[in-house]
Amino acid sequence: MPINPFELTRKLVEIESTTYHEGNAGRFLYEYLGSLGYEVEKMKVEQPELALTPGGGTGERFNVYAAMPGVTPDVVLSTHMDTVPPYVGFSEDDEFLYGRGTCDAKGIIAAQVAAAEKLHAAGVKVGLLYVVGEERDSAGAKVANKTPKGSKFLINGEPTDNRLALASKGALRVELRAKGKMAHSAYPELGDPAIDKLVEALHDILAMDLPVEPEIGPSTLNIGIISGGRAPNVISDAAEAHLLVRLVGPSQDVKSAIEQVVGDRAEVSYSLDLPMVRMRKVDGLETMVAKFTTDIPSLTAWGEPFLLGPGSIHVAHTPYEKLAKKELLEAVDLYCDLAGKLAG
Numbered sequence: 001m002p003i004n005p006f007e008l009t010r011k012l013v014e015i016e017s018t019t020y021h022e023g024n025a026g027r028f029l030y031e032y033l034g035s036l037g038y039e040v041e042k043m044k045v046e047q048p049e050l051a052l053t054p055g056g057g058t059g060e061r062f063n064v065y066a067a068m069p070g071v072t073p074d075v076v077l078s079t080h081m082d083t084v085p086p087y088v089g090f091s092e093d094d095e096f097l098y099g100r101g102t103c104d105a106k107g108i109i110a111a112q113v114a115a116a117e118k119l120h121a122a123g124v125k126v127g128l129l130y131v132v133g134e135e136r137d138s139a140g141a142k143v144a145n146k147t148p149k150g151s152k153f154l155i156n157g158e159p160t161d162n163r164l165a166l167a168s169k170g171a172l173r174v175e176l177r178a179k180g181k182m183a184h185s186a187y188p189e190l191g192d193p194a195i196d197k198l199v200e201a202l203h204d205i206l207a208m209d210l211p212v213e214p215e216i217g218p219s220t221l222n223i224g225i226i227s228g229g230r231a232p233n234v235i236s237d238a239a240e241a242h243l244l245v246r247l248v249g250p251s252q253d254v255k256s257a258i259e260q261v262v263g264d265r266a267e268v269s270y271s272l273d274l275p276m277v278r279m280r281k282v283d284g285l286e287t288m289v290a291k292f293t294t295d296i297p298s299l300t301a302w303g304e305p306f307l308l309g310p311g312s313i314h315v316a317h318t319p320y321e322k323l324a325k326k327e328l329l330e331a332v333d334l335y336c337d338l339a340g341k342l343a344g
């Protein structure tokens with residue numbers, strides 16, 4: 001019986017699987033793919049220290065890899081099981097599927113599973129890899145990269161409006177931590193305000209000229225988190241900010257510029273550093289440039305990478321996430337077409 005990608009998307013979206021809480025989604029896929037005749041493997045991924053995990057990680061985490069018994073795949077279809085918070089429940093109408101993960105990336109999982117069934121029937125050796133942690137630090141992809149399965153090609157799924165990406169930007173997560181000295185706010189001369197140092201450093205960072213790549217576009221920078229201080233009437237003794245830079249060139253150039261601008265006002269550290277990736281064109285497929293980052297830089301051992309998926313990145317990570325049913329069905333055919341061409 002053919003796989004219904006709408007129904008599979010619904011089942012996946014109804015399972016809450018924000019980053020660090022992917023266990024139930026992994027268990028569902030492990031059992032579901034096993035029921036289709038796949039030989040399924042769990043790849044354990046360690047939980048980070050709960051003190052470092054927003055909201056705290058709970059339960060078992062693992063990637064899911066599946067292939068037909070005895071098959072070494074030529075092509076592996078892959079994406080991630082985790083989503084950004086908060087959870088948004090599933091709904092649908094005649095045109096769209098709605099809810100957290102519909103386009104990023106549970107609808108993509110459904111399209112890939114449906115495509116794999118058709119590829120098996122066509123004699124294409126295909127595997128499936130679904131990882132955890134893409135929305136935070138690519139932890140699952142890094143674990144998977146230690147045990148590749150011999151594939152020549154990796155088709156990664158992210159929302160690209162069903163266009164083949166010729167490049168995806170890199171990502172540099174920057175953390176600034178400023179230290180000061182507490183004092184009564186009526187006597188500022190007795191303290192050393194950490195928040196002031198941090199704010200001044202951030203102001204100067206925002207004024208920086210970032211690299212531009214003509215074929216891909218500019219680097220961009222977002223200040224995503226700021227915290228610090230004790231109370232309005234206390235001089236702050238600590239403050240921190242978390243930034244994300246979308247890279248279009250070597251990260252070291254950006255790191256050096258940030259460190260020079262910040263100087264001794266704050267400590268600078270980096271919790272994620274993923275490079276920009278260029279990919280090749282395939283005849284017959286529309287193309288685009290992805291301004292976002294994927295797991296591809298962390299899956300280098302899985303073959304030549306390609307990036308393709310249904311849905312718009314513009315609604316991913318929003319309360320209005322959705323995926324057109326028509327586009328989901330088109331994605332099944334596109335995955336079959338691309339994998340078939342690559343497998344020769």
